[in-house]
Amino acid sequence: MRGAKVAVVGAGVVGLSTAVCIAETLPGCSVTLLADKFSPGTTSDGAAGILYVEQFPDIPLERQRCWFRDTFDHLLAIAQSRHAPDAGVLLNSGVQIFREPPANKRPYWWDIVLGFRFLSERELRRFPEHTFGQAFTTIKCECSSYLPWLQHRFTKAGGKVEQKKVSSLEELSSDYHVIVNCSGLGSKELVGDCGLVPVRGQVLKVDAPWLKHFIRQEGGKSYIYPGSGYVTVGGTRQEGDWRLAVDPGDTEAILERCTRLEPSLCRGRVLGQWVGLRPSRRNPRVERAGQRLGGGRGAHVVHNYGHGGYGVSLAWGTAVDATGLVRSCLQEMHPRAKL
Numbered sequence: 476m477r478g479a480k481v482a483v484v485g486a487g488v489v490g491l492s493t494a495v496c497i498a499e500t501l502p503g504c505s506v507t508l509l510a511d512k513f514s515p516g517t518t519s520d521g522a523a524g525i526l527y528v529e530q531f532p533d534i535p536l537e538r539q540r541c542w543f544r545d546t547f548d549h550l551l552a553i554a555q556s557r558h559a560p561d562a563g564v565l566l567n568s569g570v571q572i573f574r575e576p577p578a579n580k581r582p583y584w585w586d587i588v589l590g591f592r593f594l595s596e597r598e599l600r601r602f603p604e605h606t607f608g609q610a611f612t613t614i615k616c617e618c619s620s621y622l623p624w625l626q627h628r629f630t631k632a633g634g635k636v637e638q639k640k641v642s643s644l645e646e647l648s649s650d651y652h653v654i655v656n657c658s659g660l661g662s663k664e665l666v667g668d669c670g671l672v673p674v675r676g677q678v679l680k681v682d683a684p685w686l687k688h689f690i691r692q693e694g695g696k697s698y699i700y701p702g703s704g705y706v707t708v709g710g711t712r713q714e715g716d717w718r719l720a721v722d723p724g725d726t727e728a729i730l731e732r733c734t735r736l737e738p739s740l741c742r743g744r745v746l747g748q749w750v751g752l753r754p755s756r757r758n759p760r761v762e763r764a765g766q767r768l769g770g771g772r773g774a775h776v777v778h779n780y781g782h783g784g785y786g787v788s789l790a791w792g793t794a795v796d797a798t799g800l801v802r803s804c805l806q807e808m809h810p811r812a813k814l
């Protein structure tokens with residue numbers, strides 16, 4: 476639909492992916508990205524950025540598979556292109572280890588990542604407290620590079636960017652046909668979502684360039700993720716904890732746990748520390764709102780938030796999904812328009 480105006484609220488990895496996807500897929504639309512914080516000030520900027528996901532309880536597995544597969548394939552193409560270093564997208568191999576074998580030894584994404592296999596007994600000897608492990612190659616998407624790269628891609632596709640705190644979606648209703656809410660934890664206030672909770676994560680950035688492979692312990696309590704400039708060492712998962720300050724007790728516990736998994740970490744130099752709040756929900760919310768704003772004649776709303784600890788892993792897939800929902804809103808408004 477020529478002249479259709481779409482607003483995307485939020486410039487983290489979810490909002491930027493959604494804005495790019497809409498601008499590139501629905502070229503007749505004018506897309507504006509609105510956010511109070513941009514890179515490097517978003518939660519997404521500090522994420523380890525490893526593509527890995529756990530299963531959500533109430534969303535059909537096939538839809539979850541699509542989200543992860545679309546994200547993986549999109550980023551794999553970037554990792555294998557000349558854009559990889561600018562976009563901060565790289566392949567990363569490593570292991571996930573378990574004290575006891577999980578009920579499901581093959582996660583639903585085993586055939587989406589590359590080279591998935593179980594660890595041999597010989598490989599497991601390195602992790603004495605663990606009896607089961609998986610090895611695979613996934614992607615590390617470093618958002619401190621990826622977000623500026625996406626933003627450039629967005630403006631190149633004709634997108635506009637505005638720095639603004641949105642107090643209510645209604646205030647945008649008269650200026651846009653569709654509003655896409657990608658405000659992460661901000662949705663707690665912006666749309667009054669009581670099901671959204673912060674899950675606090677603290678990580679260390681460590682200079683240890685000899686480490687090339689990731690190690691993740693079941694449940695993601697401890698992890699070591701080598702990247703292009705430093706190794707991300709974590710972590711914590713503190714539900715309902717809003718503290719953004721670094722906790723020295725957490726630092727000590729993280730180093731103690733991770734050094735047990737990788738003894739050479741004690742030789743690494745801590746370059747910095749970071750705390751972020753995962754926008755967690757029982758399930759991510761990717762759907763059209765039941766009603767248009769302003770008593771039924773105002774803008775349509777599409778939600779895309781609540782990705783918890785897996786926003787980088789699902790951003791492109793949920794952006795594709797949200798773009799389909801935007802298209803359906805516009806088609807409903809103008810049934811004969813070509814999109």
Ligand SMILES: Cc1cc2nc3c(=O)[nH]c(=O)nc-3n(C[C@H](O)[C@H](O)[C@H](O)COP(=O)(O)OP(=O)(O)OC[C@H]3O[C@@H](n4cnc5c(N)ncnc54)[C@H](O)[C@@H]3O)c2cc1C
Nearest residue numbers: 485486487489512519524525641659661676751786787788
């Ligand atoms: C320690 C840690 C490690 C992590 N590691 C990984 C990992 O390895 N892999 C993975 O997939 N995920 C990981 N995550 C999770 C990932 O960071 C999040 O899922 C992701 O950042 C969520 O992205 P988002 O775009 O929804 O939110 P955000 O990045 O928080 O962006 C929200 C945007 O909305 C804007 N906004 C909010 N409210 C308003 C408003 N009222 N008006 C205007 N703008 C507004 C904000 O300014 C911001 O631009 C990790 C998280 C943490 C904390």
